Amino acid sequence: xxELPSPNSPAPPPYNQLDPVQHGAAWxxxxxxxxxxxxGLLVTDSPSGGAGLxxxxxxxxxxxxxxxxTSGAEVQAILLTHGHxxxxxxxxxxxxxxxxxVYLHAAELPVYAGAGALAQxxxxxxxxxxxxxxxxxxxxxxxxxxxVTLTARELPGHSPGHTVFVGDxxxxxxxxxxxxxxxxxxxxxxxxxxxxxxxVRELLHLPPHTVxxxxxxxxxxxxxxxxxxxxxxxxxxxxxxxxxSTLSP
Numbered sequence: 001x002x003e004l005p006s007p008n009s010p011a012p013p014p015y016n017q018l019d020p021v022q023h024g025a026a027w028x029x030x031x032x033x034x035x036x037x038x039x040g041l042l043v044t045d046s047p048s049g050g051a052g053l054x055x056x057x058x059x060x061x062x063x064x065x066x067x068x069x070t071s072g073a074e075v076q077a078i079l080l081t082h083g084h085x086x087x088x089x090x091x092x093x094x095x096x097x098x099x100x101x102v103y104l105h106a107a108e109l110p111v112y113a114g115a116g117a118l119a120q121x122x123x124x125x126x127x128x129x130x131x132x133x134x135x136x137x138x139x140x141x142x143x144x145x146x147x148v149t150l151t152a153r154e155l156p157g158h159s160p161g162h163t164v165f166v167g168d169x170x171x172x173x174x175x176x177x178x179x180x181x182x183x184x185x186x187x188x189x190x191x192x193x194x195x196x197x198x199x200v201r202e203l204l205h206l207p208p209h210t211v212x213x214x215x216x217x218x219x220x221x222x223x224x225x226x227x228x229x230x231x232x233x234x235x236x237x238x239x240x241x242x243x244x245s246t247l248s249p
């Protein structure tokens with residue numbers, strides 16, 4: 001099973017979904033930014049105008065702001081799956097431009113504060129460390145923007161306070177589960193066992209048609225990832241517990 005992205009491997013190709021895709025009452029746009037092609041996501045309650053939530057504005061604040069402006073939506077909050085530099089590089093600029101509060105899980109605060117050091121390790125000299133988040137995310141917290149609701153679910157492993165956001169028929173998974181791969185666990189605070197347990201608990205038991213928007217690369221579905229023979233074998237080896245054996249395509 002692959003782990004993507006990592007400092008020594010190329011990032012997945014960029015994935016740009018600027019024409020919104022509907023999931024229930026929500027419309028999702030995606031723009032890949034930065035050297036690691038991190039996916040900034042905009043979830044709105046209308047294909048044009050309305051209210052929205054911006055998730056993981058990683059880099060290139062100007063491009064992300066154009067995506068927001070083009071949508072016509074009023075962003076109610078900026079939600080962060082975790083605090084690695086490639087997911088927060090545009091936070092400072094956008095929180096002021098959009099006048100939107102920033103939310104992050106408490107366990108992720110040290111990672112967020114150390115993002116500059118990690119950026120240097122990756123050779124990113126232009127990273128701007130944002131001010132601390134405005135509020136903390138708790139397990140099961142709901143975020144609403146007009147007719148759209150996202151529910152926060154803790155899924156540590158790639159980082160200690162990593163959070164995913166579950167919507168109606170889709171999940172914004174950050175750096176947990178990719179198409180045919182999982183997130184790297186070779187960074188400080190990472191734990192592969194926690195990551196695998198969280199993927200099973202929070203993602204693979206969602207309905208098969210659920211669309212997974214990862215932090216890097218193209219979307220996939222729960223059913224597609226659940227059905228991969230290699231992934232299933234690896235889960236069975238890593239998690240010799242009922243949770244690993246009860247999955248079915």
